[in-house]
Amino acid sequence: MAAPLEPETTPEEYRQRALLLADLGRYDEAAQEVAAGLTAAPDEPGLLATLARIHLAAEQPAEALRAAEKAVAAAPDTITNLVVRAMALTDSQKYGDAARVASGILAQWPADAYAQRTGAALLSESRNGQEALNAAWNAVRIAPADAEAHLVLAVVAARLRLFDLAQRAYTQSLDLDPAIGDAQHDMGIVRFERRRWAKALEALADEATLSAQAQAEPDVREEQVGDYPEPFPRAYQAPDRPEPKEEPQRGSGSWAAEPSISKPSGPVLDPSEPSAAAVRQAVVYGANATLIAGVMAGLMTLSSDGISQVWAGLVGVLIVIGLLIGLRRTVPEPVGAALSRLRAHNRPLAGAAYIGFVAPLVLVVYAVVGGIVSLVAAMVLAAVAELLVLTRR
Structure with a gap:
């Protein structure tokens, strides 16, 4: 069986x-x-x-x-x-x-x-x-x-x-x-x-x-x-949401007595936070790369303006792409939001970020139209961006 x-x-x-x-x-x-x-x-x-x-x-x-x-x-x-x-x-x-x-x-x-x-x-x-x-x-x-x-x-x-x-x-x-x-x-x-x-x-x-x-x-x-x-006697209000119209009760046991998220240590994004540090580092790297590319392009004009312009344009595009990729990877929030916070809490660094982004684009302008003025302008903008960062740590 x-x-x-x-x-x-x-x-x-x-x-x-x-x-x-x-x-x-x-x-x-x-x-x-x-x-x-x-x-x-x-x-x-x-x-x-x-x-x-x-x-x-x-x-x-x-x-x-x-x-x-x-x-x-x-x-x-x-x-x-x-x-x-x-x-x-x-x-x-x-x-x-x-x-x-x-x-x-x-x-x-x-x-x-x-x-x-x-x-x-x-x-x-x-x-x-x-x-x-x-x-x-x-x-x-x-x-x-x-x-x-x-x-x-x-x-x-x-x-x-x-x-x-x-x-x-x-x-x-x-x-x-x-x-x-x-x-x-x-x-x-x-x-x-x-x-x-x-x-x-x-x-x-x-x-x-x-x-x-x-x-x-x-x-x-x-x-x-x-x-x-x-x-937690009352509903949590996120920092980016308005408080309720009614005034909450104050007291040792109330949530209102607890310091808000942004008050004890400043805003989540301020000059000491990771986003600002990432922007600062990107500006320095981008500015230095633009200055070096500008100097090299200037030296290349001694042999050929065409080679100098092609070099400057190519490097300018690579710097811009590198800045975008680097910021996206290192900034712990959307880049646009980080820059908006910087404009509110650290205008010099925000200005340095925008100037540092424009500087390599001017190298591309030099590649298209030529002229020593645009090449010098790119280097000046890069130097200004780096100075804004280094003098306001």
């Missing part, structure tokens, strides 16, 4: 086995378990997303991205699939695509605490700025008792160099869940996101000693950090 057949293993059972193996750090075996499940259900989004997380935990971004893309194709409107895709894109250094996915998560689920905190953290990994900070605040407002929301706020604030806010947010996350302090040492993928944010904050802690100060004795922490608003 034939033995009874064993019941068929379901995709969820394969996934649970993989989670257990991943918790033991056996990521290769976990991936094999998921692969076995995919042979029976090749388009199962849960298995594909789990496989992507396993590859991320094993630091295999290319494999993670392939699995994440399949998961999104199978279930395009699932938060977890989009989250793992954004992580894989970031780890694959495809920051523009990662930022677009993170922004899409924030826009699609504005009232979901998980979507807001995770989207904020992912956006800050690829293109940090005001949008990420707003989303992190929103996550804290929606879920004030969620330790991970405060952890994400700490990470986003630290990346923006708002260290006082970062320290207070991290302290609050520890108060809500002391296990946050050791989250960077967790194994597996069940708490993979928490581990990811904790590791990011640990990497930033050397600059502001966040971990050391936040994990000090409670009395010392309270004296250094001050009160953190709890339990």
Whole structure:
């Protein structure tokens, strides 16, 4: 008599086995378990997303991205699939695509605490700025008792160099869940996101000693950090949104008593922030390149005006392209928004940016019309841009 057949293993059972193996750090075996499940259900989004997380935990971004893309194709409107895709894109250094996915998560689920905190953290990994900070605040407002929301706020604030806010947010996350302090040492993928944010904050802690100060004795922490608003008695107003018409109550327990995001450390984008530093560096590089190109073009006129003009035009175009690419990669927000903030808070640097961009374009003008005047004008503009930067540090 034939033995009874064993019941068929379901995709969820394969996934649970993989989670257990991943918790033991056996990521290769976990991936094999998921692969076995995919042979029976090749388009199962849960298995594909789990496989992507396993590859991320094993630091295999290319494999993670392939699995994440399949998961999104199978279930395009699932938060977890989009989250793992954004992580894989970031780890694959495809920051523009990662930022677009993170922004899409924030826009699609504005009232979901998980979507807001995770989207904020992912956006800050690829293109940090005001949008990420707003989303992190929103996550804290929606879920004030969620330790991970405060952890994400700490990470986003630290990346923006708002260290006082970062320290207070991290302290609050520890108060809500002391296990946050050791989250960077967790194994597996069940708490993979928490581990990811904790590791990011640990990497930033050397600059502001966040971990050391936040994990000090409670009395010392309270004296250094001050009160953190709890339990958020009124709705959070993002810095770029108008305040409500009614005047909120003032008092030691009110959110209004908490300093605004921009007041304790100045605006998010000021001369000490990463965007301004990136613009300053781009101006110096562009101005120096324009000056060198101008000198070389001037020397080439001794042998041939035509060669000089071709050289100047080619180099001018390359400088402009290099400036655009460099700014897009280094400025942690859209370049137009960064320049708008600079016009409001640092006009000399904003002027230097515009002048530094025009200078190589004048080299192109020289290539078209010739004449020593346009060549000299390009060099003068480059020198003015560099002086504006160097004399106003």
